[in-house]
Amino acid sequence: MTVPPLPQMPQGLARVMNLGTLLTQTACKYPHRPGFIQGDTLCTWSQISARVDALAHYLKAQGVRAGDRILVQLTNGLPLFESAWAVFKLGAVWVPVNYRLTPSEVAYIAQSSGATVMLTQTMFDAHVAAAQAQSPALLQVIRADQPEYEAIISTQMAAFVAVDVVYHHPLWLFFTSGSTGRPKAAVLTHGQMAFVVTNHLADLLPGLRQDDCSLVVAPLSHGAGIHAVVNVARGAASVLLPGESLDCAAAFEAIEKYRVTNLFTVPTILKRMVEDPAAKHFDHSSLKHVIYAGAPMYKADQQRALAALGPVIVQYFGLGEVTGNITVLRSDEHMEDGGALLGSCGTARSGMEVAVLDAQCQPVATGVQGEICTRGPAVFAGYWDNPQATEEAFRGGWFHTSDLGTMDARGFVTITGRTSDMYISGGSNVYPREVEEALLTSPDIAEAMVFGVPDAQWGELGVAVLVARNPMTVLTPDQVLSHLQPCLAKYKWPRTIVFWPSLPKSAYGKLVKKDIRAEYLRRLENSHTSPPF
Numbered sequence: 001m002t003v004p005p006l007p008q009m010p011q012g013l014a015r016v017m018n019l020g021t022l023l024t025q026t027a028c029k030y031p032h033r034p035g036f037i038q039g040d041t042l043c044t045w046s047q048i049s050a051r052v053d054a055l056a057h058y059l060k061a062q063g064v065r066a067g068d069r070i071l072v073q074l075t076n077g078l079p080l081f082e083s084a085w086a087v088f089k090l091g092a093v094w095v096p097v098n099y100r101l102t103p104s105e106v107a108y109i110a111q112s113s114g115a116t117v118m119l120t121q122t123m124f125d126a127h128v129a130a131a132q133a134q135s136p137a138l139l140q141v142i143r144a145d146q147p148e149y150e151a152i153i154s155t156q157m158a159a160f161v162a163v164d165v166v167y168h169h170p171l172w173l174f175f176t177s178g179s180t181g182r183p184k185a186a187v188l189t190h191g192q193m194a195f196v197v198t199n200h201l202a203d204l205l206p207g208l209r210q211d212d213c214s215l216v217v218a219p220l221s222h223g224a225g226i227h228a229v230v231n232v233a234r235g236a237a238s239v240l241l242p243g244e245s246l247d248c249a250a251a252f253e254a255i256e257k258y259r260v261t262n263l264f265t266v267p268t269i270l271k272r273m274v275e276d277p278a279a280k281h282f283d284h285s286s287l288k289h290v291i292y293a294g295a296p297m298y299k300a301d302q303q304r305a306l307a308a309l310g311p312v313i314v315q316y317f318g319l320g321e322v323t324g325n326i327t328v329l330r331s332d333e334h335m336e337d338g339g340a341l342l343g344s345c346g347t348a349r350s351g352m353e354v355a356v357l358d359a360q361c362q363p364v365a366t367g368v369q370g371e372i373c374t375r376g377p378a379v380f381a382g383y384w385d386n387p388q389a390t391e392e393a394f395r396g397g398w399f400h401t402s403d404l405g406t407m408d409a410r411g412f413v414t415i416t417g418r419t420s421d422m423y424i425s426g427g428s429n430v431y432p433r434e435v436e437e438a439l440l441t442s443p444d445i446a447e448a449m450v451f452g453v454p455d456a457q458w459g460e461l462g463v464a465v466l467v468a469r470n471p472m473t474v475l476t477p478d479q480v481l482s483h484l485q486p487c488l489a490k491y492k493w494p495r496t497i498v499f500w501p502s503l504p505k506s507a508y509g510k511l512v513k514k515d516i517r518a519e520y521l522r523r524l525e526n527s528h529t530s531p532p533f
Contacts, residue, residue, distance in 0.1 A: 016191045018162035019171060020089035022233045023049055030210050030235040036081055037258065038240040045235065048082060051153045053160035055086040058152045062140060064117060066091030066163050069173065071115035071131065071138065072221070073097045073106060073124050076240050079144035080220050081228065082153070083119050088171060088190075091163030095173045095185075096221035099244070100489040103130035105183075111135040113173055113185060113384065121145045167191030168381050174222075176320040176429065185384035186321040193229070195351065195377040196323045200230040202350050203328045204314055205262055205289055210235035212288075215254055215263040217246060218427075223293065226323055227264035236262075248276035252284060259286040266427025267297035268458050274308035287312045289331070293324050294427035295459045296415050299342045302334065311335050317345035317415065319401055321393070325349050325378035326401070327413050347411040352376035356407045361396030369416055372405045373398035421513055423452025423460040428491045430462055432513070435494065438487040439480070444469055447503050450494055451517045462494035465516055467502055475499060 026035070027049035035045040043051070064070065070087050072095060074080040080096070087094040095113045097106055103126045110118070110131035117140045120128060132138050142149060171193055173185040201208060214231045216238050218224035228238050239258050241250050246269055254260060265273075270292045273279060290309055293316045305313050311331050318324035329346030348354040355363050356370040364370040379399045382390035393400055404417040421432045432450035439448040447467035452460035468475055477497040484493055503511055504519060 015164050016167050018165050019190050019193050020085050020162045023085045026235045034237045039242045052082050052085040054153050054155045056089045056160040057157050069093045069095050069113045069115040071095045071110050071118040073120045075099050089162040093170045103127045107131045107134040110138050165190045174320040187381040187384050189381050197230050197233050208234040212236040212261040213258050214238050215260040216240045224264050248273050249278040252278040252282035255284045256282040262289040264291045266294040268426040271301045274305045279308050289314050295424035302342045321380045322378050326374045344412045344414045366409050367406050372401045372403045425460050426458045430492050442483045449516045463496045464494035466499050
């Protein structure tokens, strides 16, 4: 496989700060303050910095060099937290994956990224085997739950001097699935992420200090990881829950115990938290900024969150390619004019430009629907080893989000739909093509169509309309899900599975998703019953 070379520094272009320096600065300024808390584990900033430097020294001794990709599959914990900073300091590229992915999904990411080292746990040995089978470049595996890891990480060594980098030096491959069904890796860079940190401090967490505290309720491998980087920049401790599944009572108990001031979440998690009885049983008056993103939130749910938590919720709209940095609806704007702005996703982030464009990349009139596009220093450098996708995403000089929306006269943007078929369930992007391809690997399924439908709890849920290859074969939803189990992470599974004798086609013999979705909804309405399964 061909991978792009590291960008060369043009003559006269100044180097920028290696993002790993943020941790070094914080450790120097607040050495004895807590930086990471999870159950009985508490590490100060000086301890974290020493562990990170030891890991960086070890990886360098193993031959890791600037530009090398490091695949990381870990559950939330100190090894995942510290791995990012060691990779950043090395000038290598952090490639974290969601711990819920299947072995085949992780194997694809290993192969497409060209990762040479994998940092993981023994519970993911099947993923390691699949990744090494598909990617011969992956030669070294480090298991963070083995005694050898702690021996490496606790070694007392000299401070690791961060590698010099330029603005476009890759920092993080942020994998985000594409409409073709194969994940694409957005290249986040040192210069870009330095701006993102500054922007988050300005727009999402103004006044963040070293005596603040952040609760982590989502995987650090994704958006929560970006939020954690921002908290490191100001010396605010990150508090992690002991398990991977959300425990609302444990979350509110941690908020009370540690006087948590901020957290990052998605609408479905925020909805669960504010509706849980624990919201009334624990003191959460310390909260200043409860940031939610990843999907639109129903107005009624926003109102419930405001009633339960007070005027502390902050919404941002963005994608992995723009690290959540397109628009923001501040906490005070949630309350403006009695909640008149609820349903909007806010206005352009500081230093960013947002426009609603037509198919010719021209701005549409106020209130007219078009595609939401953006440009500015928070936009990623492009897709890894995918120039065609990069060119398409940046046509007309703008980054195209594939989200449809409108903009009012004040610049407030409202999302109205998507140009792609993607839907968002529980804050996670699900791309129907990927699910359809997995379904069609079953010898018993002849045709498959997957789409999202609105759901009050999860935002959207997946529906699969299937046609059996043999009309005499009786398939059940459980059989279909058993087939998907080794292929896809559970959050991508369709919640509703129905079987039709055939799928309606256009005059040209094509399957048209919008027509099939409309027919499904029509049948559902006529049945006057809840959807099956």
